[in-house]
Amino acid sequence: MREIPLDARIYVAGHRGLVGSALVRRLRREGFTRLLTATRAELDLRRPADVERWFARERPEYVLVAAGTVGGIQANASRPAEFLHDNLAIHSSVLHAAFLHPVERLLYFGSSCIYPRECPQPIREESLLTGPLEPTNAPYAVAKIAGVTLCRAYREQYGCDFVAVMPTNLYGPNDDFDPESAHVLPALMHRLHRARRSGRRRVAVWGTGTPRRELMHVDDLADASLFLMRHYEGASHVNVGTGEDLSIRELAERVRDCVAPEVELAFDATKPDGAPRKLLDVSLLRGLGWRARIGLTEGIASTYAWYLAHEGSSRRRVATASAARGGVLQGAA
Ligand code: GDP
Numbered sequence: 001m002r003e004i005p006l007d008a009r010i011y012v013a014g015h016r017g018l019v020g021s022a023l024v025r026r027l028r029r030e031g032f033t034r035l036l037t038a039t040r041a042e043l044d045l046r047r048p049a050d051v052e053r054w055f056a057r058e059r060p061e062y063v064l065v066a067a068g069t070v071g072g073i074q075a076n077a078s079r080p081a082e083f084l085h086d087n088l089a090i091h092s093s094v095l096h097a098a099f100l101h102p103v104e105r106l107l108y109f110g111s112s113c114i115y116p117r118e119c120p121q122p123i124r125e126e127s128l129l130t131g132p133l134e135p136t137n138a139p140y141a142v143a144k145i146a147g148v149t150l151c152r153a154y155r156e157q158y159g160c161d162f163v164a165v166m167p168t169n170l171y172g173p174n175d176d177f178d179p180e181s182a183h184v185l186p187a188l189m190h191r192l193h194r195a196r197r198s199g200r201r202r203v204a205v206w207g208t209g210t211p212r213r214e215l216m217h218v219d220d221l222a223d224a225s226l227f228l229m230r231h232y233e234g235a236s237h238v239n240v241g242t243g244e245d246l247s248i249r250e251l252a253e254r255v256r257d258c259v260a261p262e263v264e265l266a267f268d269a270t271k272p273d274g275a276p277r278k279l280l281d282v283s284l285l286r287g288l289g290w291r292a293r294i295g296l297t298e299g300i301a302s303t304y305a306w307y308l309a310h311e312g313s314s315r316r317r318v319a320t321a322s323a324a325r326g327g328v329l330q331g332a333a
Helices: 018-030 048-058 073-078 080-100 135-158 184-198 218-231 248-259 283-288 296-309 317-324
Strands: 009-013 034-036 062-065 105-109 162-167 169-171 202-206 215-217 238-240 264-268
Touching: 009 018, 018 034, 018 169, 018 218, 048 080, 062 080, 073 080, 073 135, 080 105, 080 135, 105 135, 105 218, 135 162, 162 218, 169 184, 169 218, 169 296, 184 202, 184 248, 184 296, 202 248, 215 218, 215 296, 218 238, 218 283, 238 283, 248 264, 248 296
Parallel strands: 009 034, 009 062, 062 105, 105 162, 162 238, 169 215, 202 264
Antiparallel strands: none
16 A cells, blocks of 8 residues: 555645545545645646746656546537547646646546547456447547546656546536536436426436446545545556446436436437447455445435535536636546
8 A cells, every 4th residue: 555645745636526525525534634726717638838937847757637527418419529538638738737737646537538449347447448339429539438448658758647537327426417518316306396496297317217326425436546546557448337337227316316216307318319228347345345326326326415415506517617618627436
């Protein structure tokens, strides 16, 4: 195990997003005292010269790259250039700066969408680049694959300790709850909540309900990240998931049962299904001794409690998600 001193300078890129904010919460709870963050107004991560200057000044020792332009199936389909360009620019500028101003260790957050659409399930780390991508999020996936490859290339050529972490579909506090741009769980939570408030009896669920997804609470990802920072010495990217999946229909019913049990779900097959299944093989991480702890029912309930506590507040991401369509960067998911 490597000791990370509690006064180490740790930079969390994308600290306002779903993943970045969970990392900050976890690191604070652990007692780390020198967390570095920068808002987009302070530092546009798409500009390499600005990022290099920032690294020269702040001298981070550990870097967690959770910044990026992110969104659900519809946001990916309608803004492909933004998803590709912003993410390529952010990942290359941050990783290069961490090479120029050497860091002890860098964790880069990818996504399970990097794997081929039809690859064997559960998905092993070795399945990367073995087949065609799911078209609804291919530009985003290509940017994330570039990020994973950058980690590997900087490690090989320069000996940089860059580790790529591949989380499954995530949810939790500080997610984007705007139903047009969000991922499935927060989108349904928001729509069901509205229906309950307005007395509506039917709520739309996109697609057929048959695709299968693995959902993990973001606090579990933050816990796994700290674990990997301390315990992982391999060079391969690492899958992080719960090891269990369910159909979108079952997921929608679980969210419905928590938020608005009286509402009927109406599946809209004119909307895309996306990948038929995405379940990560997590044996590498389990072999190291880590497992997810937050069950889905408990995670949905606590996320809904968070949503209610932040309803209408400026911290909720409905507002920031709308701004994102104007080009504001979000934290990665
Ligand atoms: P994906 O894992 O990249 O496909 O991300 P999403 O979370 O956007 O979508 C997951 C699945 O949920 C897809 O099959 C969607 O069609 C389905 N889905 C059902 N209702 C919704 C919704 O309201 N929003 C989104 N984003 N997906 C939905």
